Amino acid sequence: MILAPVLWSTAGVVTRHVERAAPFEQVFWRSLFAALFVAFVLFFTKQKPQFGRATLFSGAMWAVMFTAFVVALSLTTTANTLVVMSVAPLLTAFLSFVILKDKVSARTWLAAGGAALGIAWMFHSGLVGGHLAGMLVALLIPFASAANLIALRAGAARVDLVPAVMLGGALSCLIALPFALPFNASAKDLLLLGSLGVFQLGLPCMLLVVASRTLHPAEIALLGLLEVVLGPLWAWLGAGEVPGIATLYGGAVVLAALVLNEISTMREKPV
Numbered sequence: 001m002i003l004a005p006v007l008w009s010t011a012g013v014v015t016r017h018v019e020r021a022a023p024f025e026q027v028f029w030r031s032l033f034a035a036l037f038v039a040f041v042l043f044f045t046k047q048k049p050q051f052g053r054a055t056l057f058s059g060a061m062w063a064v065m066f067t068a069f070v071v072a073l074s075l076t077t078t079a080n081t082l083v084v085m086s087v088a089p090l091l092t093a094f095l096s097f098v099i100l101k102d103k104v105s106a107r108t109w110l111a112a113g114g115a116a117l118g119i120a121w122m123f124h125s126g127l128v129g130g131h132l133a134g135m136l137v138a139l140l141i142p143f144a145s146a147a148n149l150i151a152l153r154a155g156a157a158r159v160d161l162v163p164a165v166m167l168g169g170a171l172s173c174l175i176a177l178p179f180a181l182p183f184n185a186s187a188k189d190l191l192l193l194g195s196l197g198v199f200q201l202g203l204p205c206m207l208l209v210v211a212s213r214t215l216h217p218a219e220i221a222l223l224g225l226l227e228v229v230l231g232p233l234w235a236w237l238g239a240g241e242v243p244g245i246a247t248l249y250g251g252a253v254v255l256a257a258l259v260l261n262e263i264s265t266m267r268e269k270p271v
Contacts, residue, residue, distance in 0.1 A: 002223060002226065003204065003207060004204035004205070004207040004208050004211070004223075004224070005204070005223060005224045005225070005226035005227040005230070006226060006227075006230060007199055007200055007203060007204040008200060008204050008224075008227045008231075009082075009226070009227045009229075009230035009231040009233075009234055010196070010199070010200050010231075010234060011069065011070075011073070011078075011196060011200050011231070012073060012078030012081070012082070012231045012232070012234065012235040012239070012241070013078070013231075013234040013235045013237075013238035013239050013241075014192050014195065014196055014200070015070065015073055015192075015196070016078075016235060016238075016239035016241065017188075017192060017238075017239065018185075018188075018189050018192055018193065019186045019188055019189055020184045020185060020186050020189055021183075021184060021185035021186075021189040021193065022180070022184065023070050023071055023073070023074035024070075024071070024176045024179035024180045025176070025180040025183055025184065025185055026070050026189075026193055027066065027067050027070045027071070027172060027173075027175075027176035027180070028172075028173050028176040028177055028180040029185060029189075029190060029193040029194070029197065030066070030070065030193045030196045030197045030200075030201060031063075031066050031067075031168075031169040031170075031172035031173045031176065031197065031201070032169065032173050032197065033169075033193065033194045033196070033197025033198055033201075033202070034066070034165070034166075034168075034169040034197040034198070034201035034202040034205070035166050035167075035168075035169030035170045035173065035197075035202075036169075036197075037197060037198045037202035037203070038162065038163070038165045038166035038169065038202050038205075038206060039166050041162075041202075041206065042162065042163060042166065047160065047162070047163075049163035049166070050160070050163070051163065051167070054151055054154070054161060054164075055161055055163055055164045055167060056164075056167070057147075057151050058148055058151045058152060058161050058164035058167075058168070059163075059164040059165075059166075059167030059168045059170075059171060060168070060171065061144040061145070061147050061148035061151065061168070062144075062148065062164060062165055062167070062168020062169070062171075062172070062205065063167075063168045063169075063171035063172040063175060064140055064141070064144040065140075065141050065144050065145060065148070065168075066168060066169065066172040066201065067172050067175050067176060068137050068138065068140040068141050068144070069081065069085075069138075069141055071137050072084075072134050072135070072137040072138035072141070073134075074134075075133050075134030075137060076133075076134025076135055076138070077134075077232075077235075077241060078231050078232055078235040078241055079231070079232035079235070079241075080134060080135055080138070081134065081135075081138045081231075082227060082228040082231045082232060083119055083228060083250065084119075084135045084138035084139050084141070084142070085138060085141045085142050085145070085227070085228065086115060086118075086119045086142070086225055086228045086254060087116065087119060087139075087142045088141075088142035088145045088146055088149075088221045088224060088225075089108075089111070089112040089115055089221035089222045089224075089225065090112045090113075090115075090116055091142055091143060091145075091146035091221075092145070092146040092149050092150070092220075092221040093108060093109060093112050093221070094146075095146050095147065095150045096149075096150060096153070096216070099150055099154075100150060100153060100154060102216065107260075108216075108219070108222070110257075111222055111257045111260060112222065112257075113257075114253060114254075114256070114257030114260075115222070115225060115253070115254045115257040117253055118249075118250040118252070118253030118254040118257065119250060119254065120250075121246055121249060121250035121253065145221070145224075146221070149212065149220055149221060152208075152209060152212035153212055153216075160209075161209050161212075162206055162209050162210075164209070165201075165202065165205045165206055165209065168205075169197075169201065169202070208220065208224075222257075225254055225255070225257075226255075228254055229254060229255045
């Protein structure tokens, strides 16, 4: 599961090097390559997709996340987008408790609360900087993520939800297509967006689906916070997008909450 947020975190820096493709065209190509990659994996492994209610719902949530992420990046910074996404652990823990009746450990609540403090610190800085529109679009992502993790947990025992990633990519393509025309992407853009579709969407999202079969939704959401810390770092090193002081300090608080939670988890597990 740790590999998934590491791969997700590359989106910001790669997107900043796109030459001509507008945001919705980026959504289209990235989602298309993701859908094709998952379809290839399913064909190669001879899996027959089942499109029941759980798959359709999960696919719709993936589509919201795939689309809103790129749009948010076009309206605000990588750091601000990822920071808003970080409320996912709190939402996931709450929905898991309410819908699945799962017992959420005190350390998970404390870790999520600590992460929320770091997020609030960073959010205030972004709000003052005039990035409200982008942050509101980004807010769609943690809500969709939390709902998706609950659906994955609830449906994992009955149906393989890997095809939902393919469906999400296809739906995202359809959503973006009317706004993406006419296409202006250069060959470099297609190469970058194709790599994002495979390695930043398709592969890590499939890994998340597999991880959801054994890990608690709140644990997955907390591990996903690695993206929040690494994403701004790559954008800083690879695209010169310097995060603010509040982003750096808030990100440190988020990372500390994540690390402490995982250390506690490992100590509780039998050897």
